[in-house]
Amino acid sequence: MKKNSLTLRSVAGVGAVAVVTLVTLTQAGCATQVKSLPLAPVSAASSQGADVALYFGAQAHPAVQRQLGRVSYSVRIARTTDGPEASCNKALAQALQKVRADAREHGADAVVNVKTRFHSTETASATDYTCGVSPSAAAIAVEGERVVLHAN
Template sequence: MKTRIALGLVAAAVLTQAGCSTKIKSLPMPAALQTQNGQDVALYFGEQAHAPVTQSFGNKEFAVRVPRKPDVSPEANCNNALAKALQDLRDYARAQHANAVVDIKTHFQHNESASSTEFTCGASLNGSTLAVRGDVVKLETQAQ
């Protein structure tokens, strides 16, 4: 009888942990993030073409965890985490007087994406987590 109780407790613990596991997702890049319209700091993912770099301010990374709201899907929550991380990256670049961040990659743990059409996120029942990393630069601008 004690063995059954012990096995029942172990099974309950395993099921509880399985329900809380984080799933690594590769999701489509939100269309709003693929445009540079109206942004003072442009974002270029992976190997996207951009103007020549005139000054580099180094590589910067921001990791973000966004708690999940009950009425939001894990995918939408990942989009919120990405938007927050990219805003942090833009704010940092702006403070450095940069006008772009190039070679942006997203990652969760050891899973990385350098794509301009997809990003990597860790999603669980509790929230979404990811990191963005890119080179903060000043790009050559056209004379107006």
């Protein structure tokens, strides 16, 4: 039976604890994956009964009557046991709820040009979204422009 082992020695004044810390930090970042996933299952489920419409990317929408500023929320959730896609879908759903609540609070009836992002990877698409997922969490940022589309 083959045994794997790791021997640590001080290297030019760097102690073994520092080497272990460096290796641990380096390996921790490697486990995060940036995923591009289909938007349809989440946007369809979250739009039922919604009083604030969401228009992703360059998706067509009625004429804007009034602009009310930008909205942006980040969500990080514990990863679920049913896989990375389900975790990302849950994170997106939570972020969209926050975006809608903020828009409602500011008197908007829609959020247009909605984009999703994980760190520097951004998606402005009507069909896909970007999410980061690790063995322990899923994370996403959602941003867009609060607007009034219908004259009140």
